[in-house]
Each structure stands twice: as C-alpha cells, then as structure tokens.
Amino acid sequence: MDNWENLSFLSAKELRELQNRKLHYFVNRRLYPFSPYYQKLFLRHKINPRSVRTVKDLEAIPFTKKEDLFPARNNSQSFLDFILKPDEALIRRHWPKSKLLYLALLKALKGKEHIKQHLEKEYRPIFLTATTGTANQPVSFLYTAFDIENLRVSGYRLLEVFGTLPDDRAVNLFPYAPHLAFWQTVFAGLAHNRFLLSTGGGKVLGTQGNIEAIAKVRPNMLIGVPSYIYHIVRSAGESGKDFSFVKKIILGASAVPSGFKEKLSGLLKGMGAKDVYVMGTYGFTEAKCAWGECPTQMQVSSGYHTYPDKEIFEVIDPETGEVKKEGEGGELVYTSIDARGSCVFRYRTGDLVKGGITYEPCPYCKRTVPRVSSEISRASDIRNLTLSKVKGTLVNFSLFGEILEGEPGVEEWQVELKKKDNDPYEVDELYIYLSIRNDANPQAIREALKNKIHSATEVTPNDIAVLSRKEMLERVEMEVSNKVKRFVDRRP
Numbered sequence: 339m340d341n342w343e344n345l346s347f348l349s350a351k352e353l354r355e356l357q358n359r360k361l362h363y364f365v366n367r368r369l370y371p372f373s374p375y376y377q378k379l380f381l382r383h384k385i386n387p388r389s390v391r392t393v394k395d396l397e398a399i400p401f402t403k404k405e406d407l408f409p410a411r412n413n414s415q416s417f418l419d420f421i422l423k424p425d426e427a428l429i430r431r432h433w434p435k436s437k438l439l440y441l442a443l444l445k446a447l448k449g450k451e452h453i454k455q456h457l458e459k460e461y462r463p464i465f466l467t468a469t470t471g472t473a474n475q476p477v478s479f480l481y482t483a484f485d486i487e488n489l490r491v492s493g494y495r496l497l498e499v500f501g502t503l504p505d506d507r508a509v510n511l512f513p514y515a516p517h518l519a520f521w522q523t524v525f526a527g528l529a530h531n532r533f534l535l536s537t538g539g540g541k542v543l544g545t546q547g548n549i550e551a552i553a554k555v556r557p558n559m560l561i562g563v564p565s566y567i568y569h570i571v572r573s574a575g576e577s578g579k580d581f582s583f584v585k586k587i588i589l590g591a592s593a594v595p596s597g598f599k600e601k602l603s604g605l606l607k608g609m610g611a612k613d614v615y616v617m618g619t620y621g622f623t624e625a626k627c628a629w630g631e632c633p634t635q636m637q638v639s640s641g642y643h644t645y646p647d648k649e650i651f652e653v654i655d656p657e658t659g660e661v662k663k664e665g666e667g668g669e670l671v672y673t674s675i676d677a678r679g680s681c682v683f684r685y686r687t688g689d690l691v692k693g694g695i696t697y698e699p700c701p702y703c704k705r706t707v708p709r710v711s712s713e714i715s716r717a718s719d720i721r722n723l724t725l726s727k728v729k730g731t732l733v734n735f736s737l738f739g740e741i742l743e744g745e746p747g748v749e750e751w752q753v754e755l756k757k758k759d760n761d762p763y764e765v766d767e768l769y770i771y772l773s774i775r776n777d778a779n780p781q782a783i784r785e786a787l788k789n790k791i792h793s794a795t796e797v798t799p800n801d802i803a804v805l806s807r808k809e810m811l812e813r814v815e816m817e818v819s820n821k822v823k824r825f826v827d828r829r830p
C-alpha cells in the first residue's frame with residue numbers, strides 16, 4: 339500500500355533531493371495559496387514562496403509557536419487559519435497551467451460536480467484529534483480524507499518499523515478519546531491488516547476488563563501509555579496470569595522514564611514472557627502521526643524513524659533559533675510537506691532532544707530515514723514540571739520523577755505540594771506518597787529516597803508516606819484520567 343520499503347533504503351542524497359522537491363511543491367501549490375495564516379506570514383515578511391527550494395531555505399521562514407494556535411484576544415478561532423482552504427480563484431491563481439488543463443479536461447468529461455467532489459475529498463475536514471490540554475487550552479487539529487490516508491500510511495510504517503509479523507495480534511490500551519495515540523493505533527492495525535483490539539483503556543473497561551481482554555486475545559503486542567501498561571502487567575502478574583505470549587510492548591503518549599523498560603520486562607519475565615522488546619514512539623497532535631523505535635536490546639535505542647516524504651525535522655537552539663548540525667541537541671522543529679486540513683510549518687514543538695537527528699543508516703534495521711534521538715524531554719512535561727520555588731529553593735521537578743521511577747521497590751508515586759494548614763501565607767510543604775512492592779522494606783525505601791532527593795534537589799520532603807496500592811491508584815487517578823497524576827500543586 340505504500341512506498342515505505344523503497345523509501346527506507348534511499349541514500350542520504352536521494353532523500354534530501356526528495357525533500358527539497360516536495361518542500362518546494364508543497365509551499366507553492368498548497369501552503370502559500372491555501373493557508374490563510376501562512377499566506378499572511380509570507381507576505382508580512384516579504385518571503386517569495388518560489389525562493390523556498392531546499393531544506394536550507396527554511397531558515398528564512400519565521401517559526402510557528404504553540405501560542406500562535408491558541409485563541410487570540412480578537413480571534414477565538416485562530417486555529418482555523420491553519421486549515422488549507424482552496425477556492426476556485428485561488429486555484430486559478432496558484433496552480434500551474436498543466437494542472438488547470440487537467441482539471442478543465444476532467445470537468446469537460448465528468449462535469450463540475452465531479453471536480454467539486456474531487457477537491458472536497460482532499461480538503462474537507464472530516465475528523466479531528468486534540469491536544470490533551472494538561473498545560474494549556476486544548477487545540478484541535480483537523481484531518482481531511484487525504485490526512486486520514488496519511489494516518490493509515492504512518493500506522494502501516496510504524497508496524498513495519500516494529501517488525502510486525504503476519505500472525506501478530508495486538509491489544510491497544512490507549513484511552514478512547516479524540517487523541518492522536520488512540521487513533522494512530524487503530525489505523526495502524528487497519529492499514530497493516532493485523533488483528534488489533536482497542537479496549538478504550540482503563541476508563542472504558544477497567545483493570546479487570548483489560549486483563550481479561552488480554553487473556554482472551556493472547557496478543558503478541560501490547561500498546562499503551564507506559565504507566566498504564568505497567569499497572570495492567572503488574573496487576574495481571576499478581577493474580578497469577580500467564581503472559582508468555584507477549585513479545586512486544588509499544589509505549590506512547592508520554593515519555594518513557596529511564597529504567598522503565600528494564601522494570602517492565604522484568605515483570606513480564608516473571609509471567610513467562612521471554613525476549614520481550616519494548617519500543618517507544620514519539621508523536622504530537624500537530625504532526626497527525628507518530629514515529630517509532632525499531633527492536634533493539636533493552637539498554638540501547640534506535641531513535642525514532644521519521645518519514646522523509648511527509649515532514650522535515652530541524653533541531654534549533656531554543657534561545658537563538660539557530661539551526662543545529664547533525665547529532666547536536668536542541669528543540670525539535672517540525673515542518674509538514676504533505677498535510678491537508680490543519681497544517682503547521684516550521685513549528686516549534688517545545689520538545690528538547692538530546693543527540694538531535696542522525697542521517698546515518700540505523701545500526702539495527704539498516705533503514706536510512708532520518709532518526710530523531712529517543713532522549714526527548716516533552717514540552718508538556720517540562721511545562722508541568724517547571725522549575726518551581728519550594729521552601730525558597732528552586733527545584734527541578736523532573737529530578738523527582740527520575741529518582742522515584744528509578745527506585746526498584748517503588749510502584750506508584752505522587753509528589754504533592756501544599757501550604758501548611760492550607761494557609762496561603764504559610765510555608766510550603768512537600769509530601770511524597772508511595773506504594774511499594776510486597777517484598778520491599780518501607781523504612782529502607784524511605785531513607786534511601788530522603789537522601790537521594792535531598793542531595794539532588796536540596797529539599798527535604800515533609801513526609802514520605804507509604805500507602806496501599808488501592809489508595810495510590812485512586813490518588814494518581816489511574817483508571818479515570820488520561821494522564822496519571824504524578825505531581826499535584828495545591829498551593830494557591
């Protein structure tokens with residue numbers, strides 16, 4: 339269904355030429371003519387769309403930021419300006435004679451209605467996914483039938499990158515919602531012609547329902563949010579379930595904490611599963627697709643295999659905006675070269691990537707497509723865990739996550755900030771709540787954490803409380819929330 343086989347092994351030069359060609363075409367025939375936002379942007383900055391010929395030329399175009407998509411003071415629907423909207427006059431003005439001639443011929447042969455349908459199929463929005471809006475207002479991204487086809491293509495490619503075999507079966511545990519992760523997975527199964535059950539996650543079926551569904555389907559592949567997959571595997575393990583059929587775990591919709599893959603595969607080993615591959619994915623609403631790691635040993639990562647015919651990635655210095663070289667870290671910038679519906683160009687994701695992008699062939703699967711390093715700190719996490727002053731000390735909250743995730747006996751955890759006696763003028767208090775493995779020693783874990791947290795952040799928690807698993811699952815809202823609540827700030 340797709341040219342992925344061929345595309346995956348082109349030389350760096352061929353890939354660059356393909357991107358240059360698609361970029362120039364996309365800017366001149368789609369983006370500049372039909373995007374109200376980008377037409378205005380190009381005019382305002384006196385950029386001639388014809389001058390955009392190569393990836394290097396992108397540097398002349400201003401970045402688009404997340405804030406540009408938010409409702410503006412005088413325009414509550416600013417996200418609509420990012421949707422490509424052709425009309426007859428625009429088409430006449432911007433399309434080449436050959437294409438107009440083709441349309442005229444089509445009109446003569448099949449009538450005006452046929453052309454209208456032809457264009458509507460490409461440009462009419464029929465579907466959307468939205469950002470979760472944990473940090474900001476949710477932003478909706480619209481898809482046309484053309485984009486749905488692209489969603490199928492990226493789904494197909496993901497399953498290829500994961501090394502999916504014809505008899506493989508999968509269970510999708512992503513929460514049922516208008517979010518990219520759920521739908522990308524659904525379309526991946528359909529496009530690759532593989533059996534895939536989407537349970538809707540914890541909110542729809544509950545822990546027991548999901549475990550029973552897995553026991554029934556016996557999938558080789560489990561797909562979902564890291565914390566929820568972990569929860570399901572652990573609960574199933576405790577009730578003595580056999581998960582020996584699991585071969586691959588696909589994680590998405592949030593960053594994979596360091597040490598997580600080992601922790602999860604250790605659990606699965608105890609349930610009879612051998613040689614399990616755990617692979618991460620990266621995606622965001624604005625790209626309308628996701629990219630995946632290929633199977634590797636647990637301690638290494640291939641990085642995310644991108645689709646060079648669909649997008650261009652750059653890495654920039656987040657302070658100066660200067661474009662970084664291959665392998666250098668910075669902020670990821672995304673440019674679509676094949677979207678319809680909502681479409682962003684030179685879009686600053688806010689995500690910081692250590693190790694940037696590499697154009698070397700993948701040492702594991704040998705594909706030559708550009709790969710984005712897996713060491714990504716996502717903007718949503720960065721924003722949620724901004725450096726905050728606690729007890730007068732500036733604290734980097736991501737350190738708490740690293741320490742708590744890395745502690746072997748810890749299962750669920752939450753960090754809570756509040757004011758003493760809920761009095762806004764009182765001092766800050768910091769509490770940590772945990773549930774731990776049955777065989778772990780609570781006193782030893784408390785001591786170890788207290789020391790590690792103090793030496794990393796210079797803050798001493800007021801208390802580290804060990805709670806029952808049930809209490810912790812309620813506290814982090816495991817079953818009801820799309821994102822597990824790890825950090826709660828109750829300060830006014």
Ligand SMILES: [Zn+2]
Pocket residue numbers: 631632640643700701702703704705
């Ligand atoms: Zn690979």
